[in-house]
Amino acid sequence: MKSKLFLATLLFSSVSLLAQNMNNVQMPEITRVNKRTLIHVPTMLGYQTLKCDFHMHTDFSDGQVWPTVRVDEAWQMGLDAIAITDHIENYPSKKFVGGDDNSSFDIAKPYADKKGIILIKGAEITRSMTPGHFNALFITNTNELDTPNLMDVFEAAKKQGAFIIWNHPGWKAQQPDTCKWWDIHTELLKKGMLHAVEVFNEQEYYPIAFDWCNEKGIAYIATSDIHGLVENMYDLSRYHRPMTLVLATERTEAALKEAMIARRTIAWFGNFLAGKEEFLSEFFKASLTIKLLSENPKEKVYQVINASDVPFMLKAVSGTQFTIAAYGESVIEIPAKCKGDFEVSNLIIRSNKRLTVKFPF
Ligand SMILES: [Zn+2]
Ligand SMILES: [Zn+2]
Known part of the structure; x- marks a missing residue:
């Protein structure tokens, strides 16, 4: 008896729902979420x-x-x-x-x-x-x-x-x-x-x-x-x-x-x-958090977290090159034989000159 009553109620409510929605059925789930993409760049030099x-x-x-x-x-x-x-x-x-x-x-x-x-x-x-x-x-x-x-x-x-x-x-x-x-x-x-x-x-x-x-x-x-x-x-x-x-x-x-x-x-x-060199240098430094994970006679391994949406493509005179991925974490292996500064090929400070950095700094 109870289940019959429940069934009748269910039937009645779904019919009334249908009847109610015959004129206008709202489907908000198919509309686009109103979302603002965030651009990740560091604050720097107090600005x-x-x-x-x-x-x-x-x-x-x-x-x-x-x-x-x-x-x-x-x-x-x-x-x-x-x-x-x-x-x-x-x-x-x-x-x-x-x-x-x-x-x-x-x-x-x-x-x-x-x-x-x-x-x-x-x-x-x-x-x-x-x-x-x-x-x-x-x-x-x-x-x-x-x-x-x-x-x-x-x-x-x-x-x-x-x-x-x-x-x-x-x-x-x-x-x-x-x-x-x-x-x-x-x-x-x-x-x-x-x-x-x-x-x-x-x-x-x-x-x-x-x-x-x-x-x-x-x-x-x-x-x-x-x-x-x-x-x-x-x-x-x-x-x-x-x-x-x-x-x-x-x-x-x-x-x-x-x-x-x-x-x-x-x-x-x-x-x-x-x-300007000073701003790009600061941008590079302010974007990164670098941590030494391990080292052995052959290499040093770093965890690098980049808080900006700009990747950094580094190249040493010795030929070692690597990319620090945009907005994320990278693991970077630096061979022990790699000495000296790195050029960041995507940071331009003159028409024919790229920013030079130390890694790690
Ligand atoms: Zn124009
Ligand atoms: Zn124009």
Whole structure:
């Protein structure tokens, strides 16, 4: 009797459940978990290491996404700060989206605030060679830069306190078989209208431009210059998107700007870091914890824990080479005959020079 009652109850409840769900059955289990990937980099020299991409486009120039999508990408991919840098002069979608150069920032800003992403106001000054393309960051009103005379544009940007980056200096569309610094760039530099250069853009590295940073006292920048979706462009299963690491006193826009003017930046693209020797040396040391596991007359064996997402590829003059895996633990065997320092082949401190380290340190 009891079991019949139970059966009847079960039957009734499942029928009512079915009836109840005939109009709308929710299946939240098939939706994607809203997850932010964390980028692992060490804090160093008392600074926070902020992960930034300062060059990207939207529907408000020649990009193919709405501005808020750039914020979603930045959040999902673990960035701290981005700048949307729509072209001022190359604006094919103007007839569809109107002609206010501030729009992409205005649309994305409230959403960036909600997501905790620092959105820097920027724009791309888009001129033929010379002088080429430039991103003006930390500007306040892009429309004031929308003016035909070249020097007027730079004056307007400077007046707004802009940090100005020369973009893709070795881009073949503008410098087909050279990567040359012109007189106009010296003039801009002298006038305080040039603060940095992209040593990496999208999928191109410009070794010559990298040396300019040291010679001329400007900052190293790596950017995606993304137009479509970031996930369609890069193999994110193997690498983070290209980015600039900025060593800032705190996670604010003002601290970011101060750090960039002080040239505390590292360009990160693929497995390569490019920047000042002191910062890369510190990055290497701050990432690793090394412990001697065992030793015998033939070799020493170390446990190495790497807390950063950058692997380190080491090579000794004697020929011994090994890789410390990214974000994980490695066991490294160093033959007793291996003496002297190691070169880290993926840490670039000059166009033709890699960082030299001691291992263990
Ligand atoms: Zn450009
Ligand atoms: Zn661009």
